[in-house]
Amino acid sequence: MKTATKIDEAVNAALGGERAARIARDAVRIKEVADGGFTGRAYEVFESELILEVQPVLLGMLRTGTLAQLALKHAARQGHDFFVHPDDLRLLRSSSEVRDTLMVDVLAAAMKKFREGLLAGKGWRADHNGPRGASCLTSYIVTICTWMFRRAYVRWATERVRWARVNAVYDFTEAEANQAGIGGLIGAVGYEIDTEVFGTDFEEILDEQAPETQAVVRLTVMGFGDTEIAEKLKLTHGAVRMRKTRFRTAIYQAAREGRIWIPEQLHARASVRTTAKRGAA
Template sequence: MTNEISAAEVLDDILVEPRTARIARDVAVVEELAAHGFEGPVYKTFEDRLCRQAWPALRGMLRTGLLVQLSVKWFTDRQIVFFVPPDHKDLLRTSGLERDELLVDIVLPALRKFRLKALMGGGWNPEYRGPKGPGCLTSYFIGLCILEFRRAYLKWAKQRARLAEQEAALLDPEAFFRLRPALPHLAEPEVVLFTGPFMELLDTQPAETQAVVRLTFEGYADSEIAEKLRSTVGAVRNRRSRFRTVLYEAARERRIWIPAPLYVDGDRTSQRSAA
């Protein structure tokens, strides 16, 4: 696979260990995983390690634009239309939060396909005889992420376009009321805050906290958020609780509205009075 080999070259530049040594080690790893049926605690440990190894490379490839370039080329070569505008490339280059948000939606499906295709289906070939030789398991996984990028990017871009439309409508009362029935369940002040002071406040928080809050607004349960972020339910709740403390402090200073998903237990009206 072309993208696998490209990913292998990327890892060659990042990792000190020679590619041949990584492949030899991975052969033994696959044998062990196969003995456990590619499931259970042993596979979970391997999967976690695979993510830790691939994540920095993927973030770097998004930042430099290499991941975008390889994905666009792969689909274009197969006559599948795919274009990423310069402003989106710039955003992914400058915003770690946007990179992480996009990568979450890339990595999780890629992990499932990796297990089925690379391991159970025998798609990873340590004796691949292409012009640039075989890649290690991590490079194969990164290749799958390159293929997942188009789907995840189109979803991400659509969400950004929808938010931009909502934000523009706030400046045009007639457009706002035309758009209002299609908006999420948020009340009008909450829509305003989600694109204004609220987002400015959220941007000051750690990336993990920002991810928890964003996924909460998208309607994910705590257990689903924990799974997406490879965390625990307790950690998810703690991060949201700490952000809620910051949010309520801003509300007491009358600088911000509090959105419904971040209310503490209690009457809705009493929560509004805090803002």
């Protein structure tokens, strides 16, 4: 489905009403603020109203992942290397706080670009004669938001990685903590872990995970228990356990792919644990 179609569907679902009626109303609004040179109190009111209209559409598209999908397509067309981590998509689905944070950054950048276009005599027109004709102002702003998403997401993701490092910085070269922490992390109770088994490859696999997972793993390796980790990172106990489980899964997947070596004894124990869980289910 084309970008314009997806955006129109999201706008129609959020705002309702007829597209043609919205375009006619927007033409009147633009003329009013154009008479004032797109400045002053009139423009501020117009901008505030437009932002309120766009917000629910944008939040819905962030929750469903639609905005990220459209941004990925736009980046590919522009030749930009861009990737959205699956854990981040899950977080956008589950966290209204994260959606709000990204929405504010994306929308602020889009409104700035929108006004720059108006002042330059370009931008939205009610008589646009493209393949689908004109779009309403809300759809037009959301389209700009898909262009702005990449930079906003990269800034946000970079801050989250920095957060993980600040909350749990650890050097995996210290043998004693490695042996205790990694053993506990992957369930190797009573088995002595050779730190050279993991080394740099362990770090590389960890760096591929979401920041929260990185923080949980690093604190686990340092010897902190689940309760302490939950308190430090302001996560629930369930979230801590889930992050550890996801990382164990990533470690064993890496072992199957030959990226990291794990002793056969631990493979066997992992298999037994998995079988037991399935049996219980």
